[in-house]
Amino acid sequence: MGLIVHLALQALEMAIALLAAPLLTGFVRKVKARLQRRAGPPLLQVYRDLARLVAKEAVVPEDSSWLFRVSPYVIFAATWVAAALVPEFATNLQFSWSGDLIVIAALLGSARFFQMLAALDSGTAFGGIGASREAMLASLAEPAMLMIVFTVALVAGTSQLSAIATFMHSGAEGLRLSLALGLVALVMVGLTETGRFPVDNPATHLELTMVHEAMVLEYSGRHLALIELAGAMRLLLYMSLIACIFAPFGIAPPGAGPAALALGLASYAGKLGFGAVALAGFETTIAKMRVFRIPNFVGAALMLGLLGTLLLFMSASL
Amino acid sequence: MVDAAGWRAAGASLAAGARVLVAVWATGDDAGSRVHLATRRPDGSDLAVIALRAEDGTYPSIGQYHPGAILMERALQDASGLRAEGLPDPRPWLDHERDFAFLPAEGEGLHRIPVGPIHAGTIEPGHFRFTVNGETIVRLEARLGYTRKGTLGLMQGSAPDAAVRLAGRVSGDSTVAYAWAFSRAVEAAREVAVPPRASALRGVMAELERLANHAGDFGAICNDAGFPLINAHAGALRETILRQADACFGHRLMMDRIVPGGVAADLAPVAAASLRAELPAWLGRFERLVELYGKTASLQDRVVGAGRLAPDLARRLGCGGYVGRAAGQDFDARRDAPYPPYDRHAPAVPSLSAGDVDARARIRIAEIRASAALIGDMLDALPEGGIRAALPESGGEAFGCALAEGFRGDIFAAVRLCGPVVADAFLRDPSWFLWPALEAAIEGNIVADFPLCNKSFNAAYSGCDL
Numbered sequence: 001m002g003l004i005v006h007l008a009l010q011a012l013e014m015a016i017a018l019l020a021a022p023l024l025t026g027f028v029r030k031v032k033a034r035l036q037r038r039a040g041p042p043l044l045q046v047y048r049d050l051a052r053l054v055a056k057e058a059v060v061p062e063d064s065s066w067l068f069r070v071s072p073y074v075i076f077a078a079t080w081v082a083a084a085l086v087p088e089f090a091t092n093l094q095f096s097w098s099g100d101l102i103v104i105a106a107l108l109g110s111a112r113f114f115q116m117l118a119a120l121d122s123g124t125a126f127g128g129i130g131a132s133r134e135a136m137l138a139s140l141a142e143p144a145m146l147m148i149v150f151t152v153a154l155v156a157g158t159s160q161l162s163a164i165a166t167f168m169h170s171g172a173e174g175l176r177l178s179l180a181l182g183l184v185a186l187v188m189v190g191l192t193e194t195g196r197f198p199v200d201n202p203a204t205h206l207e208l209t210m211v212h213e214a215m216v217l218e219y220s221g222r223h224l225a226l227i228e229l230a231g232a233m234r235l236l237l238y239m240s241l242i243a244c245i246f247a248p249f250g251i252a253p254p255g256a257g258p259a260a261l262a263l264g265l266a267s268y269a270g271k272l273g274f275g276a277v278a279l280a281g282f283e284t285t286i287a288k289m290r291v292f293r294i295p296n297f298v299g300a301a302l303m304l305g306l307l308g309t310l311l312l313f314m315s316a317s318l
Numbered sequence: 319m320v321d322a323a324g325w326r327a328a329g330a331s332l333a334a335g336a337r338v339l340v341a342v343w344a345t346g347d348d349a350g351s352r353v354h355l356a357t358r359r360p361d362g363s364d365l366a367v368i369a370l371r372a373e374d375g376t377y378p379s380i381g382q383y384h385p386g387a388i389l390m391e392r393a394l395q396d397a398s399g400l401r402a403e404g405l406p407d408p409r410p411w412l413d414h415e416r417d418f419a420f421l422p423a424e425g426e427g428l429h430r431i432p433v434g435p436i437h438a439g440t441i442e443p444g445h446f447r448f449t450v451n452g453e454t455i456v457r458l459e460a461r462l463g464y465t466r467k468g469t470l471g472l473m474q475g476s477a478p479d480a481a482v483r484l485a486g487r488v489s490g491d492s493t494v495a496y497a498w499a500f501s502r503a504v505e506a507a508r509e510v511a512v513p514p515r516a517s518a519l520r521g522v523m524a525e526l527e528r529l530a531n532h533a534g535d536f537g538a539i540c541n542d543a544g545f546p547l548i549n550a551h552a553g554a555l556r557e558t559i560l561r562q563a564d565a566c567f568g569h570r571l572m573m574d575r576i577v578p579g580g581v582a583a584d585l586a587p588v589a590a591a592s593l594r595a596e597l598p599a600w601l602g603r604f605e606r607l608v609e610l611y612g613k614t615a616s617l618q619d620r621v622v623g624a625g626r627l628a629p630d631l632a633r634r635l636g637c638g639g640y641v642g643r644a645a646g647q648d649f650d651a652r653r654d655a656p657y658p659p660y661d662r663h664a665p666a667v668p669s670l671s672a673g674d675v676d677a678r679a680r681i682r683i684a685e686i687r688a689s690a691a692l693i694g695d696m697l698d699a700l701p702e703g704g705i706r707a708a709l710p711e712s713g714g715e716a717f718g719c720a721l722a723e724g725f726r727g728d729i730f731a732a733v734r735l736c737g738p739v740v741a742d743a744f745l746r747d748p749s750w751f752l753w754p755a756l757e758a759a760i761e762g763n764i765v766a767d768f769p770l771c772n773k774s775f776n777a778a779y780s781g782c783d784l
Contacts, residue, residue, distance in 0.1 A: 036550035125431040129765065132452075198616060201544050205439035206769040208431075209544075217438075287617040288544020291453055291766040 010094040017083035021232035022046035031280035058221030063123040071118035072226040075111040079230040082107035083237040089264035091162040092254035100159040101149045119215035130214030140298040147305025151182040169248040181308035188301035190238035197283040243271040325370045329383035341746035344398040362654025379405040386636040412463040423449040423457040442779035453764040465783045473743045478578045489781035494527040495724030497576035499731035504578040507718025514701040516580035517658035525689040530559040531725040532682040542770045543620040580706030625771030627673040627759040636751045639727025640681040645673035651723040675774040747781025
C-alpha cells in the first residue's frame with residue numbers, strides 16, 4: 001500500500017513537471033504583457049502552440065545527421081528527469097535517492113551539450129552563433145552552479161535535495177551569509193540557463209541577437225514542440241529549485257497525510273506564482289545586456305558562489 | 319544641358335564640398351538618353367539640375383568623385399542600361415539576374431553570416447552579408463532590390479493626379495512627404511501657386527506623419543535594445559496620432575491627401591479643435607517615456623556608443639534627416655530650403671554630434687517636440703480659403719523639381735511634364751545615403767547590436783527599390 005502511494009506521488013511529481021510547465025511559461029508571458037499594458041496571449045496559448053507543433057510535419061535540414069533528429073528527445077528526457085528530481089510539494093519521494101543536486105546539474109549540462117551539437121549539425125550560420133554564445137555562457141554558468149551546490153551542501157551536510165529541503169525547513173541553520181550569496185547566485189544562474197532577460201530575450205524575432213532561439217531556429221514540428229516543452233520545464237525546474245532550497249515552507253514531510261500534501265501543493269503553486277510575477281516584473285524593468293557584457297553578469301554569479309563557499313570554510317575554522 | 323567637361327566639373331565641386339549631391343538619375347526618349355545631376359549649396363539654397371547627353375550609353379561617373387552617388391549610379395546602371403565610366407563599384411544593385419559577388423574580407427578566423435532577405439519578423443526584405451571575427455563585425459554589405467515595383471516606369475504617360483498616387487506609394491511610411499515633394503515638382507513645372515490654406519494643411523499632415531513615425535521608431539529602438547515597455551507605450555502614442563489623422567483627413571496614413579495644386583480633403587473645424595486639444599496631453603505622455611528612457615541605466619548602456627557614425631563620414635556620404643543631424647550635420651529642407659508653410663512656421667532643428675544610437679533617438683525626441691509645437695502653431699493660424707488650385711489642362715514641355723523634408727530626411731522629386739501627362743519623373747529617397755552610412759557605422763560593433771543600429775537608421779528598403 002505504502003509503495004503504491006509513494007509511486008503515485010512520484011508520478012504526480014513528474015506529471016506536474018510536465019504539465020504545469022507550459023502554464024507557468026504562459027503565466028509569465030501574461031503578466032509581462034499586462035505590465036506592458038497589452039492584453040497578451042491567453043494563459044493556455046503555450047499548450048495550443050505545442051499541440052499545433054505536434055500536429056505539424058517536422059522539417060529536417062538536408063545536411064544534418066541523426067544527431068539533429070535525436071537531440072530533441074535527449075534534451076526533453078534529460079530535462080524532464082531533472083525537473084522531476086527537484087522536490088516540488090513533498091520530500092522523500094520514491095526516486096529522490098537516485099539523484100542529488102550534482103545529478104540535476106549534470107542532466108541539464110547533457111541537455112545543453114546535445115542542444116549545441118544539434119545547432120552545429122544544422123549547418124546554418126545562426127546555429128553556429130547560438131552554439132558559440134551558449135558555450136560562452138555555459139563555461140561560466142556551470143561552475144557557478146557547482147559552487148552554489150557546494151555552498152548549500154556544506155551548510156546542509158548533504159547534496160540530496162530532499163534532505164536539504166527538510167534541513168532548511170527545520171530552521172536549524174538560521175540565517176547565513178553564504179546562503180544569501182548562494183540565493184543571489186542561483187537566481188542569476190537560473191536567468192542565464194532559462195534564457196531570460198538580461199541574458200537572452202525569449203520573445204525576440206531578431207536572429208542576430210538570439211542565444212537559445214538561434215540554436216533551435218531550424219527545428220519544426222514535434223522536434224520543436226519537445227524543445228519548447230523542455231524550455232518550459234527548465235524554467236519550472238529553476239523556480240522549484242529556488243523554492244525548495246530557500247523557501248521550503250509548506251512542503252510535505254515524508255509520510256504526510258492528505259492534508260499536508262494538499263498544503264504542500266497549494267504552497268508550491270503560490271511559490272511558482274510569486275516567482276512568475278517577480279520574473280515578469282524584473283524583465284519589464286530591465287533592458288537586455290550587450291552580448292559581451294553577459295560574461296560579467298554570469299561571472300558575478302560564479303564569484304558569489306565561490307565567495308559563499310569560502311565564507312563557509314572561514315566561519316568553520318574560526 | 320552641359321558637356322562632359324561641365325559634368326566632371328560638377329562632380330569635382332561635390333568632392334570639394336562646394337556643393338551637395340541631391341540625386342543622379344537618367345531619362346530617355348527618342349532623342350536619346352540623358353543623365354541628370356541635382357545638387358544644392360551646403361546651406362540648402364540654389365537647388366540646380368544639370369543634364370548630360372549619354373553618348374554611346376556611357377557617362378562619366380559622379381561616384382568616382384563623390385562616394386554618396388555610387389549606389390544611385392549602380393541602380394541607374396541596372397534600370398536604364400547606362401554605364402557610368404569610372405564608377406568605383408560597378409556591381410549590379412537592382413538586377414538580381416546578373417552575377418554578384420560580395421565585397422571580400424580576408425583574414426584568419428573570419429567567417430560570413432548571411433541574413434535575409436526573408437527575416438523572422440515582419441519587415442521588408444533585404445539581404446545582409448556580415449563578415450565577422452567572433453562577435454565583431456568586420457564588414458557588412460546590404461543588398462536590396464527585392465521589392466522592385468517599377469514605379470518610375472508606371473508614372474510615365476500618366477496624368478499628374480494619377481502619378482502622385484504612385485509617388486505616395488514609393489515608401490508607405492513617408493506617403494505624405496512623397497506626395498508633397500512630387501506635387502511641388504509638378505506645381506513648379508506648371509508654375510501653379512498653392513492656396514495658403516492648402517499649404518498649411520500639407521504642413522499639418524507632414525508633421526503628423528513625422529510625429530507618428532518618430533514615436534514608432536523611438537519605441538522600436540527601445541524594443542530592439544530589449545526594453546519592450548517603452549515600445550508598448552510608444553505604439554499607443556503612434557496609434558493616437560494615426561487615429562487623429564484619420565479623423566482629420568479621412569486616412570490613417572493620410573495617403574492620397576496631397577495632390578498637385580493643393581490638398582484633396584479639407585480639415586473640419588471640429589476635427590482641428592480635437593487635434594489641437596489632444597496635443598498637450600499626448601506630449602505629456604511622451605515626455606514620461608523620454609524620462610524613463612533616460613533613467614533606465616540598462617537601456618542607456620545599450621544605446622550610448624553603439625553604431626557610431628563619424629560626422630565627417632556623414633558629411634561625405636550626404637546623410638540627411640535624423641542620421642545626419644545626429645552626426646553633426648545641420649540641414650533641414652524645411653528651414654534651409656523653405657517652402658510654404660515653413661516660410662512662416664520655421665521648425666526648430668536639433669543637431670547632435672555623437673552619431674550613436676542614442677543621438678539618433680534623441681534627435682527624434684527633439685523633432686517630436688518641435689513638430690508638436692509646429693502643428694499647434696499651424697492650427698492656430700490656419701488661413702481660410704480654397705484648398706486646391708486648378709492645374710492647367712495642358713501645356714508645353716516643362717520641368718520642375720522640389721525638395722520636401724520627410725521624417726527620414728529630404729525627399730527629392732523631379733518631373734518633366736509633356737502636355738497633360740508626365741513624360742518622366744524621378745523620386746530620390748533619403749535612404750540612398752543612409753544604407754552606405756549604416757554599413758560604415760556598424761564596423762567594429764558586435765553582431766548582436768546590428769538590429770539595434772539598423773532600427774536607429776531605419777532606412778527604407780522600398781524607397782531604394784523603386
